[in-house]
Amino acid sequence: MQKEPYSIVFLSDFGYNSHYPAICKGVIFSINPHINIIDLTHHISPFNITSANLLLKNSFLYFPSNTIFLCVVDPGVGTKRKGIIIKAFNRFFIGPDNGIFSFIENHYIEKIIFIKNKSYFLSNISNTFHGRDIFAPVAAFISTGTPIENFGIPLKNIKRIKIPTPTFKNNTIYGKIIDIDHFGNLISNIEKEFIEKHFTNNKKLSATIANNPHFIPLRKTYSSVKNGAPVAIINSFNLLEISINRGNAEKYFNATLGTPIALTTR
Amino acid sequence: MQKEPYSIVFLSDFGYNSHYPAICKGVIFSINPHINIIDLTHHISPFNITSANLLLKNSFLYFPSNTIFLCVVDPGVGTKRKGIIIKAFNRFFIGPDNGIFSFIENHYIEKIIFIKNKSYFLSNISNTFHGRDIFAPVAAFISTGTPIENFGIPLKNIKRIKIPTPTFKNNTIYGKIIDIDHFGNLISNIEKEFIEKHFTNNKKLSATIANNPHFIPLRKTYSSVKNGAPVAIINSFNLLEISINRGNAEKYFNATLGTPIALTTR
Amino acid sequence: MQKEPYSIVFLSDFGYNSHYPAICKGVIFSINPHINIIDLTHHISPFNITSANLLLKNSFLYFPSNTIFLCVVDPGVGTKRKGIIIKAFNRFFIGPDNGIFSFIENHYIEKIIFIKNKSYFLSNISNTFHGRDIFAPVAAFISTGTPIENFGIPLKNIKRIKIPTPTFKNNTIYGKIIDIDHFGNLISNIEKEFIEKHFTNNKKLSATIANNPHFIPLRKTYSSVKNGAPVAIINSFNLLEISINRGNAEKYFNATLGTPIALTTR
Numbered sequence: 110m111q112k113e114p115y116s117i118v119f120l121s122d123f124g125y126n127s128h129y130p131a132i133c134k135g136v137i138f139s140i141n142p143h144i145n146i147i148d149l150t151h152h153i154s155p156f157n158i159t160s161a162n163l164l165l166k167n168s169f170l171y172f173p174s175n176t177i178f179l180c181v182v183d184p185g186v187g188t189k190r191k192g193i194i195i196k197a198f199n200r201f202f203i204g205p206d207n208g209i210f211s212f213i214e215n216h217y218i219e220k221i222i223f224i225k226n227k228s229y230f231l232s233n234i235s236n237t238f239h240g241r242d243i244f245a246p247v248a249a250f251i252s253t254g255t256p257i258e259n260f261g262i263p264l265k266n267i268k269r270i271k272i273p274t275p276t277f278k279n280n281t282i283y284g285k286i287i288d289i290d291h292f293g294n295l296i297s298n299i300e301k302e303f304i305e306k307h308f309t310n311n312k313k314l315s316a317t318i319a320n321n322p323h324f325i326p327l328r329k330t331y332s333s334v335k336n337g338a339p340v341a342i343i344n345s346f347n348l349l350e351i352s353i354n355r356g357n358a359e360k361y362f363n364a365t366l367g368t369p370i371a372l373t374t375r
Numbered sequence: 376m377q378k379e380p381y382s383i384v385f386l387s388d389f390g391y392n393s394h395y396p397a398i399c400k401g402v403i404f405s406i407n408p409h410i411n412i413i414d415l416t417h418h419i420s421p422f423n424i425t426s427a428n429l430l431l432k433n434s435f436l437y438f439p440s441n442t443i444f445l446c447v448v449d450p451g452v453g454t455k456r457k458g459i460i461i462k463a464f465n466r467f468f469i470g471p472d473n474g475i476f477s478f479i480e481n482h483y484i485e486k487i488i489f490i491k492n493k494s495y496f497l498s499n500i501s502n503t504f505h506g507r508d509i510f511a512p513v514a515a516f517i518s519t520g521t522p523i524e525n526f527g528i529p530l531k532n533i534k535r536i537k538i539p540t541p542t543f544k545n546n547t548i549y550g551k552i553i554d555i556d557h558f559g560n561l562i563s564n565i566e567k568e569f570i571e572k573h574f575t576n577n578k579k580l581s582a583t584i585a586n587n588p589h590f591i592p593l594r595k596t597y598s599s600v601k602n603g604a605p606v607a608i609i610n611s612f613n614l615l616e617i618s619i620n621r622g623n624a625e626k627y628f629n630a631t632l633g634t635p636i637a638l639t640t641r
Numbered sequence: 642m643q644k645e646p647y648s649i650v651f652l653s654d655f656g657y658n659s660h661y662p663a664i665c666k667g668v669i670f671s672i673n674p675h676i677n678i679i680d681l682t683h684h685i686s687p688f689n690i691t692s693a694n695l696l697l698k699n700s701f702l703y704f705p706s707n708t709i710f711l712c713v714v715d716p717g718v719g720t721k722r723k724g725i726i727i728k729a730f731n732r733f734f735i736g737p738d739n740g741i742f743s744f745i746e747n748h749y750i751e752k753i754i755f756i757k758n759k760s761y762f763l764s765n766i767s768n769t770f771h772g773r774d775i776f777a778p779v780a781a782f783i784s785t786g787t788p789i790e791n792f793g794i795p796l797k798n799i800k801r802i803k804i805p806t807p808t809f810k811n812n813t814i815y816g817k818i819i820d821i822d823h824f825g826n827l828i829s830n831i832e833k834e835f836i837e838k839h840f841t842n843n844k845k846l847s848a849t850i851a852n853n854p855h856f857i858p859l860r861k862t863y864s865s866v867k868n869g870a871p872v873a874i875i876n877s878f879n880l881l882e883i884s885i886n887r888g889n890a891e892k893y894f895n896a897t898l899g900t901p902i903a904l905t906t907r
Contacts, residue, residue, distance in 0.1 A: 147401070171402050172405065290395075292421050330502045342503060345501035345503045357421075
């Protein structure tokens with residue numbers, strides 16, 4: 110079987126009004142002029158490691174084998190936090206060892222490399238932009254076929270952050286909002302599997318948000334309620350989501366990251 | 376003559392702070408790792424079919440033959456609205472059959488296919504993200520040379536939305552604002568041809584906005600009035616546009632989509 | 642030595658909510674379907690030639706030889722301002738002759754061409770969108786190997802804008818904020834070299850902003866102060882920058898472009 114070509118998927122909290130992502134791309138193209146680079150997003154909220162971890166978890170399998178994920182959400186840049194390469198799922202993950210790769214469980218990890226070999230870095234290393242000076246050139250050299258062992262020394266473990274999980278008591282699932290998208294859809298940490306474990310019949314379920322008395326019916330599509338009405342769905346990442354059909358749930362419920370969500374029979 | 380290579384032009388209302396476009400690209404690259412993907416825009420205002428239709432109309436001819444337009448503005452996702460492929464102008468248009476392709480007049484359409492063949496879809500189809508599950512893989516398979524007949528069954532007609540057209544009475548053209556760009560330029564539905572049909576001499580024309588008493592001279596360039604002054608021009612899409620030279624007409628006139636625009640001799 | 646392939650780096654003030662950049666790309670791909678296009682940024686603040694000049698200065702060297710910089714910040718579009726191509730640093734710079742290329746000092750310039758040859762333009766030239774009609778096709782034809790002499794006639798000089806420089810008196814460097822990034826970092830016009838010329842010991846320096854009495858210590862990394870505390874650093878472009886560790890200095894200090902910055906011993 111032919112190996113799939115390398116490509117680089119780029120995630121950061123640099124923002125699209127920034128030229129930082131383009132400069133990293135310039136560094137990459139200087140090393141590998143023929144590589145394909147895809148922006149996953151540069152709109153991770155600044156320094157939000159939890160959000161980057163969630164997004165990577167829900168996205169990486171849609172990219173082919175040999176994809177190199179260049180992940181720069183790096184509040185500790187310039188300190189002693191490590192830079193790492195993880196090989197897992199036939200893919201490569203490059204970035205700071207600060208928890209952004211927590212979604213990769215230990216038994217899926219084939220190899221971890223602590224990036225040390227300065228011969229692959231830019232010649233001047235800043236204290237504020239390792240995306241440009243270290244991570245981008247390392248990603249580029251991997252894409253030219255450099256074995257990851259060349260970049261440093263093996264590690265046993267990566268740093269992990271605690272991801273909030275939902276709970277179940279009194280016939281109710283309690284979770285919270287962990288992401289809000291461009292449409293104002295409120296995405297919770299309540300997974301489809303967790304719902305199916307605790308309730309046998311989806312059709313009788315309703316969600317509530319914080320102290321709002323509104324019961325929001327769980328349906329299959331946004332359009333199964335009338336325009337402007339709230340609806341709960343299992344979204345395309347198998348997470349419980351609260352939406353307004355053709356509207357904006359963030360504004361409707363005045364909700365923010367962390368707002369409690371509950372799901373119960375009614 | 377050599378056929379031009381396929382490329383995919385991607386339009387959606389997902390927003391740039393979203394990872395949804397990148398996930399669709401991952402799906403596409405998993406099928407065709409060598410395809411060129413260009414973001415037309417992901418900043419269509421959410422669910423705005425009229426705006427997507429206008430933007431496609433003004434853009435598609437600037438892309439070469441064999442371009443595949445992947446168009447995901449899809450408020451009815453998960454309902455019985457059809458997914459379609461249109462072949463027209465030696466290009467391909469893929470998306471929901473909800474009116475976003477209204478600009479393609481019937482006599483230009485070579486073929487319409489109602490997308491039905493699940494063997495080209497991702498294996499799990501969500502109710503909320505057909506961009507990823509259906510439209511992206513279909514676009515990718517077209518780019519590998521799959522004949523569009525393979526994806527489903529022929530249709531006779533597409534759904535069309537009513538586009539507002541300007542009117543002429545009492546020596547005045549009446550239209551309205553249908554788009555506002557990043558510079559705050561106010562773009563009307565009044566086409567150059569419509570103006571030339573009703574007025575023989577452009578040089579005597581002035582525009583007005585809503586009930587604002589200001590007469591705005593029709594000129595050839597923004598810079599033909601002084602900095603900060605209003606000016607009307609025929610813009611690069613042959614539409615009447617109201618601007619402020621080196622300023623922002625949206626803020627200046629407090630204008631919004633739908634605000635009336637008039638053009639008359641003075 | 643093999644020549645590096647051409648690629649096009651695209652800078653404008655069109656904004657990412659705009660389809661204007663994509664239309665320029667369509668024009669380019671119609672001429673050269675295999676060219677690699679990288680968005681440097683489209684979020685230059687509208688008409689801000691000074692900002693475009695600074696960003697190009699800090700970015701261009703990270704892109705390989707033979708890169709073509711397509712630079713469209715063009716408030717004078719449609720007037721008699723010239724369109725130019727500059728060959729310098731083994732790279733090409735295309736755009737209006739309005740000062741955006743001021744960072745290229747005369748002795749680095751190999752050639753300047755005043756773009757005149759209409760046979761390389763789109764057939765209809767608007768008065769408002771030379772990015773699409775002139776600059777994009779010229780960039781595309783350069784990328785196919787067309788000698789730049791073909792596009793017009795040589796010029797001796799380019800237009801230059803005056804860039805504000807810092808001053809030194811009473812043992813203090815006085816500068817100002819010239820850029821604010823997505824993280825709210827305040828970037829000044831005070832270069833590392835200027836600091837080293839006037840102070841021999843970095844470790845004793847502190848910055849101040851406008852009339853704020855706070856002394857901000859100059860450190861090596863953001864994280865050398867506690868979370869939420871102000872810090873001054875020499876950033877990755879060798880400019881003095883004021884930041885809040887894991888926070889937003891723009892909001893903290895209520896600072897804007899032009900706000901005075903000072904640096905002194907203490």
